[in-house]
Amino acid sequence: MTNDVLRVEGVGVELAGRLVLHDVNLVVSGSEQVGLIGPNGAGKTTLLRSMLGLLPIRDGAITISGATPAQARGSIGYVPQRHEFAWDYPVDVRTAAMTGRTHRIGWLRRPKQDDREAVEDALRRVDLVELARRPIGELSGGQRQRVLVARALALRPRLLLLDEPFTGLDVPTQEILTGLFHDLTSEGTAILMTTHDLPAAADTCSRLCLLNETVIADGSPEQLRDPAIWLRAFGVARSEQLLHSLGVAR
Numbered sequence: 685m686t687n688d689v690l691r692v693e694g695v696g697v698e699l700a701g702r703l704v705l706h707d708v709n710l711v712v713s714g715s716e717q718v719g720l721i722g723p724n725g726a727g728k729t730t731l732l733r734s735m736l737g738l739l740p741i742r743d744g745a746i747t748i749s750g751a752t753p754a755q756a757r758g759s760i761g762y763v764p765q766r767h768e769f770a771w772d773y774p775v776d777v778r779t780a781a782m783t784g785r786t787h788r789i790g791w792l793r794r795p796k797q798d799d800r801e802a803v804e805d806a807l808r809r810v811d812l813v814e815l816a817r818r819p820i821g822e823l824s825g826g827q828r829q830r831v832l833v834a835r836a837l838a839l840r841p842r843l844l845l846l847d848e849p850f851t852g853l854d855v856p857t858q859e860i861l862t863g864l865f866h867d868l869t870s871e872g873t874a875i876l877m878t879t880h881d882l883p884a885a886a887d888t889c890s891r892l893c894l895l896n897e898t899v900i901a902d903g904s905p906e907q908l909r910d911p912a913i914w915l916r917a918f919g920v921a922r923s924e925q926l927l928h929s930l931g932v933a934r
């Protein structure tokens with residue numbers, strides 16, 4: 685029996701009349717953590733937004749446990765880039781985490797016991813219980829990142845999508861998240877995250893998907909040791925810094 689949670693098959697996405705993704709194929713199973721890597725403008729965020737049903741796809745199909753993105757919306761946790769969230773909104777940490785469940789609870793309905801338990805569990809997992817009543821506008825960058833993760837986990841998702849979760853985090857905060865992602869995959873959650881932190885991706889992900897408008901390569905970090913693959917994915921003839929950050933020298 686297959687354990688595939690996310691299936692992306694032959695997907696093309698057009699934005700403002702331009703095809704920014706074409707023929708994208710990617711499968712992520714429960715208990716896998718996959719890093720989505722590529723240069724600026726490669727289409728990583730566009731692909732995540734398509735998986736969430738926030739952008740229409742022109743070609744192909746995306747399914748989450750067999751359902752369309754719109755049908756699966758309540759079982760996908762999404763962590764956007766930190767700057768995309770409205771941090772000046774006057775709510776505390778616990779309330780912000782609860783907004784992750786708005787779709788499931790229903791607009792203007794009160795949270796029930798199960799909703800409250802899911803939020804407390806999520807706050808515990810990111811070590812934010814003591815800050816639960818703190819207004820979100822008063823948090824540091826690392827604390828904000830943990831709020832976004834708690835908000836996504838409050839859904840108890842089968843699929844967790846994260847857009848650059850490690851950017852600007854100190855090492856201990858990165859370690860909290862890395863340990864958490866490891867626990868989540870052990871419990872059967874499928875994780876797909878974009879990152880520009882290549883060493884962190886190679887350390888934490890079981891598989892890397894190199895994207896540049898389409899999938900250039902997909903495999904374990906060990907399978908992607910050839911520098912030529914990385915240069916092709918980043919669309920450059922040479923880059924000492926890129927190769928250095930991969931730990932491969934030419």
Ligand SMILES: Nc1ncnc2c1ncn2[C@@H]1O[C@H](COP(=O)(O)OP(=O)(O)OP(=O)(O)O)[C@@H](O)[C@H]1O
Pocket residue numbers: 699700704722723724725726727728729730731
């Ligand atoms: N709303 C939009 N309208 C038109 N084009 C867009 C829109 N959003 C993004 N694009 C274009 O789509 C392409 C992919 O952008 P996307 O944000 O998905 O890239 P990315 O890989 O996430 O980049 P980065 O690493 O810089 O975050 C880019 O060429 C971008 O200019």
